Every structure is written in C-alpha cells, then in structure tokens.
Amino acid sequence: xxxxxxxxxxxxxxxxxxxxxxxxxxxxxxxxxxxxxxxxxxxxxxxxxxxxxxxxxxxxxxxxxxxxxxxxxxxxxxxxxxxxxxxxxxxxxxxxxxxxxxxxxxxxxxxxxxxxxxxxxxxxxxxxxxxxxxxxxxxxxxxxxxxxxxxxxxxxxxxxxxxxxxxxxxxxxxxxxxxxxxxxxxxxxxxxxxxxxxxxxxxxxxxxxxxxxxxxxxxxxxxxxxxxxxxxxxxxxxxxxxxxxxxxxxxxxxxxxxxxxxxxxxxxxxxxxxxxxxxxxxxxxxxxxxxxxxxxxxxxxxxxxxxxxxxxxxxxxxxxxxxxxxxxxxxxxxxxxxxxxxxxxxxxxxxxxxxxxxxxxxxxxxxxxxxxxxxxxxxxxxxxxxxxxxxxxxxxxxxxxxxxxxxxxxxxxxxxxxxxxxxxxxxxxxxxxxxxxxxxxxxxxxxxxxxxxxxxxxxxxxxxxxxxxxxxxxxxxxxxxxxxxxxxxxxxxxxxxxxxxxxxxxxxxxxxxxxxxxxxxxxxxxxxxxxxxxxxxxxxxxxxxxxxxxxxxxxxxxxxxxxxxxxxxxxxxxxxxxxxxxxxxxxxxxxxxxxxxxxxxxxxxxxxxxxxxxxxxxxxxxxxxxxxxxxxxxxxxxxxxxxxxxxxxxxxxxxxxxxxxxxxxxxxxxxxxxxxxxxxxxxxxxxxxxxxxxxxxxxxxxxxxxxxxxxxxxxxxxxxxxxxxxxxxxxxxxxxxxxxxxxxxxxxxxxxxxxxxxxxxxxxxxxxxxxxxxxxxxxxxxxxxxxxxxxxx
Numbered sequence: 089x090x091x092x093x094x095x096x097x098x099x100x101x102x103x104x105x106x107x108x109x110x111x112x113x114x115x116x117x118x119x120x121x122x123x124x125x126x127x128x129x130x131x132x133x134x135x136x137x138x139x140x141x142x143x144x145x146x147x148x149x150x151x152x153x154x155x156x157x158x159x160x161x162x163x164x165x166x167x168x169x170x171x172x173x174x175x176x177x178x179x180x181x182x183x184x185x186x187x188x189x190x191x192x193x194x195x196x197x198x199x200x201x202x203x204x205x206x207x208x209x210x211x212x213x214x215x216x217x218x219x220x221x222x223x224x225x226x227x228x229x230x231x232x233x234x235x236x237x238x239x240x241x242x243x244x245x246x247x248x249x250x251x252x253x254x255x256x257x258x259x260x261x262x263x264x265x266x267x268x269x270x271x272x273x274x275x276x277x278x279x280x281x282x283x284x285x286x287x288x289x290x291x292x293x294x295x296x297x298x299x300x301x302x303x304x305x306x307x308x309x310x311x312x313x314x315x316x317x318x319x320x321x322x323x324x325x326x327x328x329x330x331x332x333x334x335x336x337x338x339x340x341x342x343x344x345x346x347x348x349x350x351x352x353x354x355x356x357x358x359x360x361x362x363x364x365x366x367x368x369x370x371x372x373x374x375x376x377x378x379x380x381x382x383x384x385x386x387x388x389x390x391x392x393x394x395x396x397x398x399x400x401x402x403x404x405x406x407x408x409x410x411x412x413x414x415x416x417x418x419x420x421x422x423x424x425x426x427x428x429x430x431x432x433x434x435x436x437x438x439x440x441x442x443x444x445x446x447x448x449x450x451x452x453x454x455x456x457x458x459x460x461x462x463x464x465x466x467x468x469x470x471x472x473x474x475x476x477x478x479x480x481x482x483x484x485x486x487x488x489x490x491x492x493x494x495x496x497x498x499x500x501x502x503x504x505x506x507x508x509x510x511x512x513x514x515x516x517x518x519x520x521x522x523x524x525x526x527x528x529x530x531x532x533x534x535x536x537x538x539x540x541x542x543x544x545x546x547x548x549x550x551x552x553x554x555x556x557x558x559x560x561x562x563x564x565x566x567x568x569x570x571x572x573x574x575x576x577x578x579x580x581x582x583x584x585x586x587x588x589x590x591x592x593x594x595x596x597x598x599x600x601x602x603x604x605x606x607x608x609x610x611x612x613x614x615x616x617x618x619x620x621x622x623x624x625x626x627x628x629x630x631x632x633x634x635x636x637x638x639x640x641x642x643x644x645x646x647x648x649x650x651x652x653x654x655x656x657x658x659x660x661x662x663x664x665x666x667x668x669x670x671x672x673x674x675x676x677x678x679x680x681x682x683x684x685x686x687x688x689x690x691x692x693x694x695x696x697x698x699x700x701x702x703x704x705x706x707x708x709x710x711x712x713x714x715x716x717x718x719x720x721x722x723x724x725x726x727x728x729x730x731x732x733x734x735x736x737x738x739x740x741x742x743x744x745x746x747x748x749x750x751x752x753x754x755x756x757x758x759x760x761x762x763x764x765x766x767x768x769x770x771x772x773x774x775x776x777x778x779x780x781x782x783x784x785x786x787x788x789x790x791x792x793x794x795x796x797x798x799x800x801x802x803x804x805x806x807x808x809x810x811x812x813x814x815x816x817x818x819x820x821x822x823x824x825x826x827x828x829x830x831x832x833x834x835x836x837x838x839x840x841x842x843x844x845x846x847x848x849x850x851x852x853x854x855x856x857x858x859x860x861x862x863x864x865x866x867x868x869x870x871x872x873x874x875x876x877x878x879x880x881x
Contacts, residue, residue, distance in 0.1 A: 097152050102386045104458040105176070106147035110415050111441045112172035112185065113139050115448060118434050120188040132189050133196075137413035137424040138165035141279045141383070142246060145408055146173060148389040149244065149275075151461065156471050157241040159224060159587055161209035161217045163248050163277060164197040174205040176451055177466040185449060200583075200616045206471075208587065209245075209616070215254030216576065216612045218247035218274065222260050222403065223573075223580040224587045225269040226565070230518065230540055231588040233560040238589055242397070245274045249407075252276065252295055256609065259570040261302045265577070268303070268542065272403035273396045278383065279412040280336050292407060305404040309382035309392045318377065326361045331378065334358075342379060343411065343420025347371045354378055379420075383410030476585040476619075476678030478593075480512050484720070485669050490661035493701035496754075497625045499661040500697055501529030503668050504595065508536050508563075513672070516593045518581060520565040522574045528597035528625050530564065538562030571606030574598055575622075579613025582620035582692065585678065593621075593675050600624030600696060601631075601640040614652035614692050619675045621668070625697035627657075628825030629851040629859045630755040636850040644696060644753075644826035648783050652691035655783030657754045660707035663723045663780050668695070670724055694783075698755040698825075700856065706730055706761055707778075726784035727812035730757070731764055733773035740773040748772060748874045749813060751834060752823040753779040756865055760823050763870035774874060777812050782831065785809060789837045805838070813838055819877035821845065823870055841880035843873040 117134030126132070142163055149160065150173045162170045171194050174180040184204055187193025195202045197212035209224070211217030221243035232238060251257065260266060278292070296306050311319070311328075319328045331339070338356070345353055351374055355363050369377055382388040389408060396404035413419035416437070418427050429437070438448055452459035486506035488499055508514045517537075519530055538557040545558035567573050574596055580587065581594035603610065603624050613620070629639045647655030654671070658664040671693040678690075710730050711719055722728035734741040748767070752760040760776055767774040779785060788806035796803030805815075819841040822831035828846030835842025847863045860866050864873075 097390065098457070098461075099386050101457045101461050102147060102151055104456075105151050105452070105462065106143055106386065107441060108176065108452060108458070109147050109169060109172050110140060110143045111437065111443065111448070112175065113143065113166075113168035114416065114429065114437065115434070116168045116172060116185050116188050116194070118429060119186045120190070121428055122431060122434075124186065124190065133426065134168060134188055134428075135165040135425070136168075136416060136428060137418055137421075138163075138248070138277075138279075139168045140414045140416050140419075141277050141410040141412045142166040142169050143414065144384040144386060144410070145246060145275050145277070145389055146170065148386050148393065149246075150177070150469070151465050152386075152390055153393045154242070154244075154469060156469050157239045159208040159221060159241055159243050161211055161221045161245040161247075162198045162207075163246045163251075164211045164214065164217065165248065166246060166277075167195065167197050170198055170207075171203075171205065176462050177469065178451075178463075179466070180205040182449055182451075210612065213608055213612055214248070214251045215256045216609055218245045218251050219256060219260035219576055220580060220612070220616075221245045222266050222269065222272055223577045224583070225272045225403075226266050226577065227580045227584050227592075228271070228588045229269065229542060230565065231584060231590045231592075233540070233542070234515070234563075235590050241271060241588075243269075243272050245272075247274060247276055249276050249278045249280065252291075256572040256576075258298065259568075259572050260576065261299065261304070263568050263570065263573050265565055265567055265573070266403070268401055269403050270400035273393065274403070274405040276405060276407045277410050278407045279410045280340065295407075299405050303402050305396065305399040305402050306407070307392050307395060307404065308407045308409070309385070309388050310407075310409045311382050312380035312385035312388060314377055314380040321365075323361065323365055326359065327365050330358050330362045340420050340422060342375060343413075346375055350375045379411060381409040381411060383408035384414055474586050474589050476591060478516055478591045478676040478678070480516065480676045482507075482513055482673035482676050483510065483669055484673075485662070485665045488661055488665045490704045493703045494661055495699045495701050496658060496661070496664050496695075496697040497529050497623075497699050498701075499664050500623055500625070500668070500695065501532050503665050504530070505532040505536060507669070507672065508533055513593070513676075516591065516676070517595065518563050518565065518592050519595045519597070520567060520574060520577050520581070521597045522567045522571055523569045524597060524599055525564065525566060528599070528623065530597055534564045537564060539564050539566055571598055571602045572609045573606075575606040575609035575613055578620040578622060578692075579609065579616060579618040582613060582618030582675075583616060591676070591678065593672055594619075596620065596622045598622060598624055599638065600627035600643050601638050603640065603643045603646060603694075607646065610646075610653075611650065614650060617652065617691065619678070619691060621671050621675065621693040621695065623695040623697055625695075626699040627696045628698070628755065629847050629863060629865075630698050630700045630825050630856055632856045632859050633853050635853040639847075639851040641827050641847045641851075644782065644824065644830045647694040647696060648786050648830065650694075653783065654691065654693050654781065655696070656693060656781045657696040658723070658780045659702055659752075659754050659757045659778060660704055662704075662707060662711070663778075664695075664697075666720050666723050667780060696754065700755045702755065702758060706757070722808075722811055723780050724784075725808035725811070726781040726788065727751075727777055727779045727808060729775055729812055729814075730778040731761060731776035733764065733768065733775050737768045737773060740768065740771065743771070745771050745773045746878050747775070747816065747818045748878055749775045749777055749818050749820050750823065750870060750874065751777045751779060751820055751831060753782060753831065754825055756823050756825050756860075759860060759865060759867050760870055762867040763874065766867055766871050767874055770871075772874065772878070775814075775818075779812075779831070786833065789833075809837060819843075819874075819881045821870060821873040821877050823865060823873075825865065841877050843877045843880075845869065845873055 120132045198207045209220045225243040418424040540562035541558040578596045585591035764774040792803045822844045828844040832844035
C-alpha cells in the first residue's frame, strides 16, 4: 500500500513507525512521572493525550515529507513525540528518554537553547511558536533577495486548535509582511478539546474564512480511509451529513463508549436513514469506523501536505481532525488533558506493541523495513553546520558630531545612517518598525536603503524628505501596528544565521511604552537566543505632553531583568555612538569571545532613548578629564563619573565637606547636574555618576555575589562599580525617569544609604518641568534627597 501523492512511500511501514513513536512518546512521560524518584511532591506532567494526537502528523512529516532544509515548529505539548522521533532518527541519545522535565534533560516544551537535540523553533507560550515560522519565511524571502537564493525550505508550524484563540496569531496572519509566502504550512491539530473542556461547537467555518480572507490556502483532512470508503457506498452521504452535523460534545463522548452503548449514543438524534446504513457494522467495529479521522490517516495527511507544496504563492493551513489521546485508553476523554496512564494501562500498551521490559526503549530494528526506512530518512534530514558570525569589522564609533543640544533618539538615527555608509557593514543591516519608522528616526536610513518588497513597487510619493523606494533591494521591513509582530520578526531576523544560513544585523524601533505590548514575543525571541538591537523611544514622563498612556515607567526594569538582553540608556551622543557600535559588533561576532571592554554577551540589546535635547558639554568635559580610551571603557562597562565634585570644587575636598553621589541615567542628567551645583553652594560635594547600562552594572554585581555564595567567600565589588563610584562609602541618590526601584539596588551593592527617585505613579500631560516637579525629579528634589541620604549615613 502506497501513498497516492508519494508512490515511493510504503504506508504499512509508516504505520509501524508511528506505532513506535506513539509508544515511546507515551513511555517518556510515564517514566518521568512513575519511575523517576521525586522528593518535592510536585507532579512532573507531560501531556500524554495532547502529545498522542500529533503522532500521525509528525510521523508523516519527519519520516516522509520533510527535507533537510525544512524548518518545523512543534506544538508545545507534542514535545515527547518530537524527542521520540529524534531518537529513532539517531539524533538523540537514549539516556535522555527517561529524563523528561529533568535538570539537564528534555525540556517541558521544545527549546532551541535548552534541549539536547536540535530544535528549530522554541515553543511553549502558545501562539508564538506557531507564528515564528511565518516570520522566518519572511526573513528567508529577504535573504534570498539580498544574498542569493538558498536551498528551498518549507517553514512548518504544528499547532493546537486552541492556539488559534491567541490574538498574536491573527496579527501575524494579517500583516502584509507575511503575505504571499508559499513556503509556509501550518498544520492545526484539530482535536476540538482545550485544557478545561470539550469545545462547544466547531469553529472551523470562522477560522477558514479568516485564513481565506488573509489570502491563505485552506485544506481540511477530516476523514480517514475507512469512512471515506463508507461514504462512497450508496446512501453513504447520509452518514457523512450526520457526522458533520453532530454536536461536537456528542461526538467526543463516543470515545468513552463501546458496543451497544456506543451505537445508541451515535444514533441519538440521527436522521432515520442513518441507522440502516450502519446496521450491518458489528458493534465492535462501529466505534473504529465512526471515529476514523483524517488526522490519523498517514496517506490523507501526505496527500494534503503535497497539495500545499503546489501552492507556491500563498501560505497554507491544514486542519487535521484528530483525537486527543489517539491510540491510548484515555482517547477523547473530556478530562484527559492532564491525565496520565496507570501502570496497568502502560503494561497493556507495551504488550500491544509487541515489546517487553528488555526491548521497550529500543530503536527500530535496522534490519526491518521500518528500521531501514528510518536510516534513510536520517541521512536525508542531516544538515550541514551553520555559522553565527559575520566576517565584518564593525567600527568602534561612527564619530557622530554633536556640537549643540541633541536627543539620543536623533543620535540613534544618525549613527545608523553612518553605519549604512560603511560598505562592509551596510549589506547586513536590516531595520523594522510597527508603523513608527519616521517618528523613531529611521527615516534617514530608509531614505538611503529603501523599503523591502518582493517586487518593485512604483512610488507615488513626491515628498523629498520621505523617499521610500520599495523593492527587493530595500533594507527596511515595514510592519503594521503590532508590537508582537515587531518582536517576532526581530527574533527571526536574529536567528537568520541558523534558519536561513545568513547572519544579519537586525535593528528595530518601537515606542517605548509599547514594549510591554510585545513583551511575550520579546521574551520568546531572547529565550530562543536571537541577536538583535531594539530601540524603545521616546521613553518615560519626559515624553511629557503625551500623558500617562504614552509614558513608560517599567520598561527599564524589563530591560534589566529580562535574560538574554543587555539594557542600555545613555544620555549623550558619543556614549550612544560607542555603545551602539559595540552592540552591532557583538551581533556580528556571533558567539565569538568578547574583548575585555565589556562582559560576555550573546543576545539582544535594548536601547531606551529620549526625544529631549541634552547639552553635550558635561560629557565633553568628562572626556577631557578621562581621555577617550578610559571613558569609552567605562561607558561600555555601564557607568562613569560624569562630574567629579572634588575636581570641580577642590575647596570642598580641602574643607572635608560631606560627600554624596548623585546617580542618574538618561534624560534626567541636566537636573542632576544642576542639583550638584546647588549642593556645592551649600558646602556639599556631590559627584554625578552617569549610568549608561544599568543592565551591565547589575549583571556584574550579580556575578560577584553568586561567586561569593557558591564559594562561601566575601564577594568583591565589581570593577565597573568600583571604577565609577570609587571605594569611599558615600550615600547615594538615584534619579531615573522610570520606576524608582530600578536603580535602588545600587545602595545595597555599594553598602550605603540610598534615596531612590523615580516615577511610581501613572503620569499626566504637561511640560517636562511640570511633570518632573510632580514626580520629584527637579533639581530641588534631588538636593533634598541628597540631604536625606546624608542624614542616613
């Protein structure tokens, strides 16, 4: 028996393979829960039912349909199936099969960065793993246009039907940047059960219409061979019409029944012409017949996948009707989501598979037809190595000039344009934004490089300041207003070295308050190990007239706390130039060792910028005092002393005046410098420390603390903190246009009293001075905070 779409495929062999996949995926979960010692009383879990419903589709893909260049996102709950398949293909050591959800073992859900076998797309946060291949395909289209066509890849997402409830799915489907991607196929595990319930009613018509409206090719694989053949009998159409019309809850209830009880339930409410059609079907066979769904028919699945390949100009979605818990005694049970097979049920399944305790973990017999088939598939799916690094020397600085007051947002745009003039770096730069490119200062770069479009688009815009030529050579990918799409695209651009064999240097911009809107996708990208640079701008209450809805307060905390992200918030042009070039250089280097100028980093960079113009004189004074080499090293490390009160006011040092350190980041530096001058008039020496990367400072502190904890030794003060703050224990005032707690930890790190000033309420409209007064960020407030800190010393 062969598949009609692939005559070289022996379906009987694939049936045997899928039986072993079902067994191993079930046993992986069983072993973790029943046999591994547990001392904490916490259930391991593993979703045997949700996993089983994907066995057929994944067997068809990995053991027949896929090529080595194809990339697959696996439904989170199908993780055991994925690992079982990788084991049978020889890509996973058997010792891991008993280590699901164990430290250093198989992860709960497929993970690019944590699993021992090769995972294309991390999944777990539902909806994101499904959309990721769509954006990866968009990136491939970009790579092919700029660097020559790569071997054709199909980008496949395996997702649960409940994932279609996630809004980010439809944001991704609707965006013009993902239109026309004929190498994308989504396979929806349409088992009509969610976590809590059997889904009332079938939403297939609604979803089909939504996909078709977005230009997708939609297929349903609803019935298996047995039912299809029965439907072809005289009068068989009545049976099909009844099953199509049957309430989903009634259909799902059939899986818990057999014999006469199943027949009675099946015929409850059926038209009169249905009962005679199945009268000659024995009771024991009726359940097998009426629950024969296409999502478990390997031939039907492969035929649908082949049909999707023929659709070269639009994405495809396949609704594969499945049974949650297929092949298991808990199949279709409305409470099977977290259910686990008992020991007796596992023993019975083992015997049914023809295995025993000595052979249950074996791979397929290499001498058997299925073992030989798996061996050939392993060779066909083997991939060549990829490199994450670019052989490109990114300059240490562009030399951006700022002779007057300028904002960091404006400087960001200038630096990016200057980098685009570097013929070595320019080809790899690619920018993106969710309809905010001009208002976040990407316009200069876009005017130089153009907007990416698969085909040349005639421009009807005659504005000389907005020359957005659209075509295959463009280097900016414009998105609709969706921050989720922004971070999903940035994540896939940042993984292009692996998924498209071409490293890129992705840069994105977003209004800083709306980083929170895309946070789930931001986390997803960094968890997956993506390298990109994102600028959040404008930020804080310094965006004064816009009011509280557009004033970000917690984004700085997100930048510091999010693993895989280096948070940067400079105030001055040259500092931003150094930091930005260093970040792009690290992205280009991939996994190469860093210099001693900054800690080892391998991930994303988050710039928090402002539209407030800042006078550059104070930075230039520090530059003269310290010299470029020293100052650059300190700026990259995270902080430097912008103003040394003892140098500015030597008389205070001679008098032994009280000393306080004013610590600030970003747009509030002018107020802090003014406060330092006012304190000097009061006989108090107030140093000013400019924190350029709170993230790097915090990481350095935590490294020394952890080292002390793990070695039971007194932790030392990190070099970056020691250099910027000195060794004298002086009280601190921290000032930040963000939540006050974001910098408050510095007092603990230095072991001194600390008074943190920041924004801890939702803002309102006004000018900068009014809002700084409202939130105690004025020079007078900083002076009072310094006096309070001194009183605590």
